[in-house]
Amino acid sequence: MREIIIDPVTRIEGHAKITIHLDDAGKVEDARLHVTQVRGFEKFCEGRPFYEMPSLMARICGICPISHLLASAKACDALMAVRIPRTGAKLRYVVHLGQMIQSHALSFFHLSAPDLLLGMDHDPATRNIMGLIEKSPELAKQGIALRKFGQQVIEWLAGERVHPSWIVPGGVNAPLDPEVRTRILSGIPEAMKIAENALSVLKSVVGNFAAEVESFGNFDSLHMGTVDDEGGLDFYDGGLRFKDAKGKIAADHVAAEDYAKFIGEAVVPWSYLKMPYYKPIGYPSGLYRVGPLARLNVIERCGTPKADKELKAFRKAYGAVAKSSFLYHYARLIEIIFSLEKLEELLNAPDILDTRVRAEAGPNCNEGVGICEAPRGTLIHHYKIDDNGLVTWANLIIATGNNNLAMNKSIKQVSQRFVDGNNLKEGMLNRVEAVVRAYDPCLSCSTHALGQMPMQIDLVSPAGDILDQVSRTSAM
Amino acid sequence: MPKQVKLKIDGEYVNATEGQSVLDAAKANGKFIPSLCHVQGLSGVGACRLCMVEIAGGARPLPACTTPVQEGMVINTVSERLSKYRRMIIELLLSERNHVCAVCVSNGHCELQDMATRLGVTHSSFPYRYPRLPVDASHPRFVLDHNRCILCSRCVRVCAEIEGANTWNIVSRGVNSMVAADLNEPWGDAESCTRCGKCVEACPTGALVVKGKAVEEMVKRTQTVSRLATARGGSR
Numbered sequence: 001m002r003e004i005i006i007d008p009v010t011r012i013e014g015h016a017k018i019t020i021h022l023d024d025a026g027k028v029e030d031a032r033l034h035v036t037q038v039r040g041f042e043k044f045c046e047g048r049p050f051y052e053m054p055s056l057m058a059r060i061c062g063i064c065p066i067s068h069l070l071a072s073a074k075a076c077d078a079l080m081a082v083r084i085p086r087t088g089a090k091l092r093y094v095v096h097l098g099q100m101i102q103s104h105a106l107s108f109f110h111l112s113a114p115d116l117l118l119g120m121d122h123d124p125a126t127r128n129i130m131g132l133i134e135k136s137p138e139l140a141k142q143g144i145a146l147r148k149f150g151q152q153v154i155e156w157l158a159g160e161r162v163h164p165s166w167i168v169p170g171g172v173n174a175p176l177d178p179e180v181r182t183r184i185l186s187g188i189p190e191a192m193k194i195a196e197n198a199l200s201v202l203k204s205v206v207g208n209f210a211a212e213v214e215s216f217g218n219f220d221s222l223h224m225g226t227v228d229d230e231g232g233l234d235f236y237d238g239g240l241r242f243k244d245a246k247g248k249i250a251a252d253h254v255a256a257e258d259y260a261k262f263i264g265e266a267v268v269p270w271s272y273l274k275m276p277y278y279k280p281i282g283y284p285s286g287l288y289r290v291g292p293l294a295r296l297n298v299i300e301r302c303g304t305p306k307a308d309k310e311l312k313a314f315r316k317a318y319g320a321v322a323k324s325s326f327l328y329h330y331a332r333l334i335e336i337i338f339s340l341e342k343l344e345e346l347l348n349a350p351d352i353l354d355t356r357v358r359a360e361a362g363p364n365c366n367e368g369v370g371i372c373e374a375p376r377g378t379l380i381h382h383y384k385i386d387d388n389g390l391v392t393w394a395n396l397i398i399a400t401g402n403n404n405l406a407m408n409k410s411i412k413q414v415s416q417r418f419v420d421g422n423n424l425k426e427g428m429l430n431r432v433e434a435v436v437r438a439y440d441p442c443l444s445c446s447t448h449a450l451g452q453m454p455m456q457i458d459l460v461s462p463a464g465d466i467l468d469q470v471s472r473t474s475a476m
Numbered sequence: 477m478p479k480q481v482k483l484k485i486d487g488e489y490v491n492a493t494e495g496q497s498v499l500d501a502a503k504a505n506g507k508f509i510p511s512l513c514h515v516q517g518l519s520g521v522g523a524c525r526l527c528m529v530e531i532a533g534g535a536r537p538l539p540a541c542t543t544p545v546q547e548g549m550v551i552n553t554v555s556e557r558l559s560k561y562r563r564m565i566i567e568l569l570l571s572e573r574n575h576v577c578a579v580c581v582s583n584g585h586c587e588l589q590d591m592a593t594r595l596g597v598t599h600s601s602f603p604y605r606y607p608r609l610p611v612d613a614s615h616p617r618f619v620l621d622h623n624r625c626i627l628c629s630r631c632v633r634v635c636a637e638i639e640g641a642n643t644w645n646i647v648s649r650g651v652n653s654m655v656a657a658d659l660n661e662p663w664g665d666a667e668s669c670t671r672c673g674k675c676v677e678a679c680p681t682g683a684l685v686v687k688g689k690a691v692e693e694m695v696k697r698t699q700t701v702s703r704l705a706t707a708r709g710g711s712r
Contacts, residue, residue, distance in 0.1 A: 049613055049621075055579045055691035163578070168690040362688060388613035388664075389687070 002026070002421055009033075009433050016441075018411055018432055026421035031412040033404070033436060035273035042394045050079050050363060050385045051169045057381065057396075058163045063106065063442055066099035066154060067374030067399075069167040070236065071381040074370025076169030078257070079385055081364035087354035088171025093236040094184075094346050095157045095167065096372065100235060100339040101191065102150025103375035104292070104332045107440040108198060109143025112329055115434045116205060120212070121427035139201065142194040146336070149191045153343070156180045171358035181347050192306075192340045199310065199333040209326060215417035216435045217325030217410030220245035222278050222288035223297040224402065226373050227253070231300035233307075233338060235373040242278060242288060243298045247320045250280070256369040259380055263397060275404050276397055287409065290377025290402040291439060292331035297321045302334070304341035310334045325410050328438045363389035374399045376440055400441040410435045483549035492545040499527050499540035502553060509553050510562055510591060512569075512680055513628035514541045515698060517705025518637055523629050526565055526591070529553045537561065559595070566592045567600040572651070573607060574623040575681070581694040582682030588626060589681075612657075614664030617687055618676050620655065625683035627653050631675035638704050643669045655683075677701055 007017030021030040045056055054072040058065040070092055077084055114127045117136060126134065133140040151161045157180060158164030158172075166172050206213070222245075226238040239253030242262065251262055266275040266283040278286035288294070297320075302308045311334060318327060346352060369382045377399030384393040414435040419428045479494040485502055492501035497520055502509050513523035520541035528537035532550035537558060540551075552558075569575075569588060577583050609622040632644040632655070643666050647656040657666035676684045678701045685694045 047611055049611060049619060049687075051688055051690050052579060052581065059579065165583075165690065165692040168693075169688075173690065173693065360688065390611055390613050 004415075004419065004421065004424065004429070006429055006432055009436055016436070018436070020411075020415045020419055020421075020432070022421035028412070028415040028419050028421070031408070031415040031432070032270060033273075033407050033411055034271045042396055045391050045394050048391050050076055050383060050389050050391055053381075053383060053391065053394075054167055054169065055163065055165060060396075060398075061442060062162050064099055064103050064374050064376070065163050066096055066158075066167070067372060067379050068381070069164075070096055070372045071370040071374075071379045073167050073169055074256070074372065075368040075381040075383050076370070077359075078368030078370060079363055079365050079383065079389075080169060080359070080361040082170055082359040082361045084171040084359045085354070085356045087175070087351050088357040088359070089237070090346050090349060090352055091157070091172045091176055091357060092167060094176075094343060094352075095154055095164075095172075096236050097339045097343045097346070098150045098153025098157065100150070100375055101153070101336055101343075102147045103440075104336045104339075105143055105147035105150060107375070108202075108329060108332055108336075109140065109147065111440070112434075112437055113139070113143065115430070115437070116202065116209070116329065120431050120434060121425075124426055124430065127430070139198070142197065146191055146194045146198075149187050152187070153184055156183060168358065170360055173358060175355040175357050176353055178353055181352065185344065185347055188340055188344050192337070195333065195336040195340060196306075199330075199337065202330060202333055206330065211417070212431070212434075213324045213326045215413050216431075216438055217406060217413060218323050219409060219413065220323065221406060221409075222250060222281075222286070223294035223321065224278075224288045224290050224378055225295035225298040226371060226378060227299055228303070229253075230303075232303035233295060233299045233301070233335075235339075237372070240371070240378065241298045243321065245321055245323065249298075250278070256371040256380075257367075259369060259371065259382070259397075263380075263402075265397065265401075271404075273401055273404050276402050277405060284405055287405040288402065289325070289406045290399055291328060291375075292335050293322060293325065293328045294377065295373060296331045296334060302338045304338055304345065306341055307334055307338035310337060325406065325435065325438045328440065332440070363387065376400050376442055377402050398442070400439070403439050403441065407436060407439055407441065410438075481545050481547040481549075483545055483547070483551065485551045486553055494545070496545050497541050498529060498531075498538075498543045498545055498549075498551060501545050502540060502551075507553060509540050510595060511541060512587060512591060512626065513630060515630055515634070515678055516702040518630065518633040518678075518701070521629055521633070523627065524565065524569075526562055528558060528561060530555060530558065563595050563597050566595055566597045567602055569626050570597070571600045571602040571604045573605070573609065573625065579691055580624065580682045581685050581689045581691055582624070582696070583692045585692070585695045586682060587680035587698075612663050613687065614662035615669070615671075615687070616664065617671055618663070618673065619685050619687050620657075620663055621683050621685070622654060623683075624681045625655055626681060627655070628680060629655075630678040630680065631655060631684055634674045634678040634701055638701065638708065639670060639672050639674050641668050641670050641672075644675060674701055674704070 002022040004020035009016045017034050019032050020028055023029045041060055054069045057072040058069045060068050110129045114132050118127050118131055155161045158166035223243050226234055227241045228234040228238045241252050242250040244250055254262055262279050263276050264279045277283040278288050302311050363385055367384045371380050379399050380397040382395040383391055386392050414432050418431045481492050481494055485507055490505040499509055509527045511527040522539035522542040527540040529540045530537050530552040577589055612620040635644045636642045643657050645656055646653050647660050657663040658668055677697045
């Protein structure tokens with residue numbers, strides 16, 4: 001048996017490598033994603049006052065700090081045992097939507113569009129955002145503008161683009177400035193045009209990727225996401241829903257504090273990233289997916305007109321429960337459209353300028369769980385504190401972590417379909433990386449680890465000798 | 477009427493009152509000397525050594541907060557040597573405990589941070605010690621985080637000299653020194669504490685803070701302490 005190693009994996013957030021094991025005939029036998037970093041946020045927060053947790057935990061990531069701020073602040077709300085003012089909750093959702101837009105735009109335009117629009121076999125030297133700028137300057141410019149808009153929503157509301165201090169336990173620390181509301185609302189039409197254009201571009205090329213749709217993580221699995229009371233799309237609140245490949249709801253409206261009844265975490269010796277699984281089924285068969293595709297699979301409806309129209313078309317094309325992880329790209333763009341519509345809806349709510357935006361309380365509960373839907377999927381922060389409010393224990397399940405089993409299965413599937421150990425080509429390995437990219441993993445987050453995400457592929461013999469290696473150093 | 481003395485600071489003749497510290501005399505004449513442990517109205521103890529100045533005729537620099545003015549003194553507050561020492565002091569303070577500004581409740585309102593910026597300290601040339609220090613959250617209203625304490629003893633002095641409760645003290649020696657309440661017990665158990673919060677207002681960093689403040693939210697009112705001292709008629 002031989003082994004191929006991709007190290008580092010490029011155009012993702014964090015550090016990872018892939019090993020592809022070949023049999024004696026050069027066919028792919030197995031493939032694994034190894035996350036090669038460890039950080040220890042769950043450990044070093046011990047002993048800190050709980051109300052410092054949002055800012056501390058936000059440092060897990062610079063791409064989606066808002067998600068960590070929110071999940072952490074929600075866990076703190078639970079520790080304080082308060083129901084936060086309605087406007088405070090809405091403002092948190094508004095800033096979260098800004099982040100969804102910027103993170104999804106980054107994933108689509110900067111990281112994945114080079115594969116989708118230049119082609120999987122395109123020269124790797126220009127298969128990046130610069131190459132995209134050369135080929136489709138208008139689209140690249142739009143992508144940058146859309147991401148900027150999302151970042152601006154965060155900055156205008158919260159004061160800073162990365163790691164703002166606005167989101168606090170109990171709500172947010174300042175009400176919405178009417179001028180900011182006007183500014184955001186006036187930017188939505190242009191952003192919507194860009195999002196709709198990107199979706200139509202994707203629809204026009206998705207036909208060229210029939211082989212990828214078929215083999216990029218195309219399998220039956222559970223899907224998980226939070227839904228509102230009516231089963232609609234909800235990024236900020238709601239209960240957890242698990243749905244199987246046949247569309248049957250396995251568990252519904254699971255409250256945040258009950259997550260551990262449904263999600264277990266397995267540890268493997270070859271990766272720092274744990275393997276969450278659906279407990280009632282067990283490990284490893286309890287594989288489930290999270291993120292844009294899973295969210296669209298579990299919901300009844302998005303709840304906004306344009307996104308619902310797109311969801312209908314998406315389901316018509318790929319079924320009520322879409323199976324291929326290649327479709328994450330498609331789902332991500334529908335979610336941008338939803339985010340823009342929801343942003344407008346929330347900002348036009350009559351009470352959005354209300355000045356009561358924060359609940360004050362000390363520690364009233366020794367345990368609290370906060371869950372929100374981060375761009376990459378369901379994010380869970382779970383803390384325990386002593387009677388004085390000092391953290392004694394923390395557990396985090398990060399969006400990308402939830403997808404770990406699915407990513408490994410997808411890598412194996414893509415490798416078996418595209419990689420020929422006897423005739424190794426760069427384009428084959430790029431497809432292996434691209435399936436990882438489809439999940440838009442944030443390994444920095446998922447291991448609560450530090451850094452950008454370079455990656456490497458190694459080809460290893462049955463005896464363990466490295467036969468070939470493709471290595472790249474930078475993410476973007 | 478206290479006797480007036482005349483001295484020279486940075487080449488400029490200034491008048492001062494006998495018994496006044498060099499630091500107060502300089503301040504009264506519009507001159508800035510960096511300091512961290514000093515608070516107008518509290519006694520000077522020379523804890524931080526940032527206010528060291530050069531006095532003609534003396535080989536070593538002396539702390540301006542504990543050196544009384546004398547007739548004919550010639551003082552230098554700015555020199556390459558003093559700047560180097562002051563930066564070194566800040567670096568030592570930063571490396572001694574766990575000062576992580578980005579996640580601190582006092583970020584943006586911290587005298588240590590401001591002083592580091594003002595003196596051009598961009599990093600520490602000393603290795604960080606990363607001590608494992610506890611957070612005392614036993615008090616119902618306030619929190620003591622030893623990780624952010626620079627042992628300036630402002631809390632000790634404000635509690636003794638203004639409030640008169642004498643709750644705070646410093647135990648142990650050297651690098652092991654720690655601020656302690658009453659007989660080195662949890663702050664919440666300290667019977668002498670009146671919960672007035674003056675120690676919190678006087679503290680220059682995020683070591684003593686109001687419970688429940690999130691990152692960047694803790695703003696101190698040190699002037700309140702000075703005003704109270706003036707109201708009591710003390711002019712140390």
